[in-house]
Amino acid sequence: CDTIKYSDTGALHVGTFDAAADIVAAYQTPLYVYSLDNILAAHARIRDAYAAHHSNVSIHFSLKANANFTIVKALVQAGCGLDCVSAGEVFKALLCGCPADHIVFAGVGKSQEELEYAVSRGIGWFNVENELELSYLNDLAAQHTDTKVKIALRLNPDVQANTHPSIATGHGGAKFGLPIDVVQRILGATEKYPHLHFEGLHVHIGSQLGDTSPTQRAVAVALDIVRPFPFVKCLNIGGGMPVSYDNTVKPDPNSFAAAVCPLLQNYHVMLEPGRSIVASSGILVCKVLYRKDQAGQKIIVVDASMTDIMRPALYSAYHAVVPLQRALPDEATEVFSVVGPVCETTDVLAKNVTLPERCGHPGQLLALMTTGAYGFVMANNYNARPLVPQVVVHNGQLRLSTKRQTFEDLIRDELDQ
Numbered sequence: 310c311d312t313i314k315y316s317d318t319g320a321l322h323v324g325t326f327d328a329a330a331d332i333v334a335a336y337q338t339p340l341y342v343y344s345l346d347n348i349l350a351a352h353a354r355i356r357d358a359y360a361a362h363h364s365n366v367s368i369h370f371s372l373k374a375n376a377n378f379t380i381v382k383a384l385v386q387a388g389c390g391l392d393c394v395s396a397g398e399v400f401k402a403l404l405c406g407c408p409a410d411h412i413v414f415a416g417v418g419k420s421q422e423e424l425e426y427a428v429s430r431g432i433g434w435f436n437v438e439n440e441l442e443l444s445y446l447n448d449l450a451a452q453h454t455d456t457k458v459k460i461a462l463r464l465n466p467d468v469q470a471n472t473h474p475s476i477a478t479g480h481g482g483a484k485f486g487l488p489i490d491v492v493q494r495i496l497g498a499t500e501k502y503p504h505l506h507f508e509g510l511h512v513h514i515g516s517q518l519g520d521t522s523p524t525q526r527a528v529a530v531a532l533d534i535v536r537p538f539p540f541v542k543c544l545n546i547g548g549g550m551p552v553s554y555d556n557t558v559k560p561d562p563n564s565f566a567a568a569v570c571p572l573l574q575n576y577h578v579m580l581e582p583g584r585s586i587v588a589s590s591g592i593l594v595c596k597v598l599y600r601k602d603q604a605g606q607k608i609i610v611v612d613a614s615m616t617d618i619m620r621p622a623l624y625s626a627y628h629a630v631v632p633l634q635r636a637l638p639d640e641a642t643e644v645f646s647v648v649g650p651v652c653e654t655t656d657v658l659a660k661n662v663t664l665p666e667r668c669g670h671p672g673q674l675l676a677l678m679t680t681g682a683y684g685f686v687m688a689n690n691y692n693a694r695p696l697v698p699q700v701v702v703h704n705g706q707l708r709l710s711t712k713r714q715t716f717e718d719l720i721r722d723e724l725d726q
């Protein structure tokens with residue numbers, strides 16, 4: 310990330326702000342810090358990469374990756390649409406000023422109430438994964454609108470993505486999408502749904518994709534299906550563009566655009582990137598509480614945990630851990646496990662981390678890198694841990710975007726107080 314880096318004095322900075330002296334001093338730890346400048350640059354890079362290969366592309370940021378209002382509002386202002394997977398996300402998207410027709414409502418299990426909420430607010434597109442859902446939508450469209458509701462059927466193309474099994478979605482065994490024969494049958498009998506317009510086909514084969522060829526294969530499968538149905542004008546190719554968590558080189562947006570756009574020249578292309586817009590622009594800053602040397606391990610206990618960042622516990626995901634004050638070239642180092650305080654054996658944030666010896670001392674400040682996607686959005690209150698604050702750096706300004714929860718917030722919904 311261009312805007313999260315060490316300064317000449319070795320202090321980690323987010324934009325012009327010193328993470329320790331300016332940000333932790335003001336808001337304590339643990340906390341998330343984002344560079345909105347970098348997020349907007351990532352969005353622009355994706356937009357420009359696709360624009361170089363195709364004249365009709367719409368980007369819908371996947372709100373599930375990061376639903377921070379300061380960030381989402383800025384993306385909406387930059388012309389980005391939003392991809393939502395619950396009525397709650399649709400509610401947030403509208404509050405952030407996203408025009409209803411720039412919202413896609415996707416999801417494997419939308420309830421009738423959620424569908425009604427979205428149809429009555431004029432949501433632009435529904436990615437549909439179930440025939441019963443189509444009848445619900447057809448009835449709701451008849452009740453609530455004069456125009457047809459736009460549908461993209463979600464296809465399960467039965468393609469293996471090159472990614473972690475927990476975040477692959479396009480193979481035949483996954484719960485997502487409709488099989489090829491069902492999509493063909495529905496597209497051949499659209500008259501059953503007079504209030505729906507079957508304008509698109511949707512494929513999303515997984516997240517953090519290691520290469521572009523499975524996406525190409527999925528697009529080829531989709532094109533074979535839609536060719537006999539010229540009313541299908543749009544292909545939504547989902548999200549999935551990867552980021553590098555460990556400095557290995559990953560295919561960039563331009564590689565994806567170059568791989569798929571030539572296949573799609575006669576179609577409106579829709580994208581739903583999440584991770585590739587926000588991941589590298591966020592850090593989770595935490596403080597060392599204790600050191601424990603036991604069972605042959607050097608363990609650092611920090612004040613952030615799996616409740617703040619679930620990815621390591623859930624997917625064995627790797628996040629680099631760095632000291633806020635950079636290691637000197639000749640500084641003695643040790644190899645640590647970095648763990649959180651939660652009462653779960655899996656509450657390990659990182660293993661085998663080489664850090665300066667001093668990082669074993671209470672009070673030292675560390676950052677978990679590349680935590681801008683699927684970080685705070687997956688946080689929870691397990692062990693009665695209040696959610697941590699989120700701070701956004703943009704245009705030379707530091708802004709507290711969400712505040713740290715209090716103990717009162719933890720019991721807000723208890724009716725037996």
Ligand code: LLP
Pocket residue numbers: 371374392415476478513515516517547548549550581582583584585620624682683
């Ligand atoms: N579209 C659909 C239909 C999706 O299911 C997803 C992500 C996206 C778009 C956005 O994908 P992205 O561009 O972010 O790869 N919590 C996991 C990732 C779950 C992804 C869920 N779907 C993680 O932390 O790796």
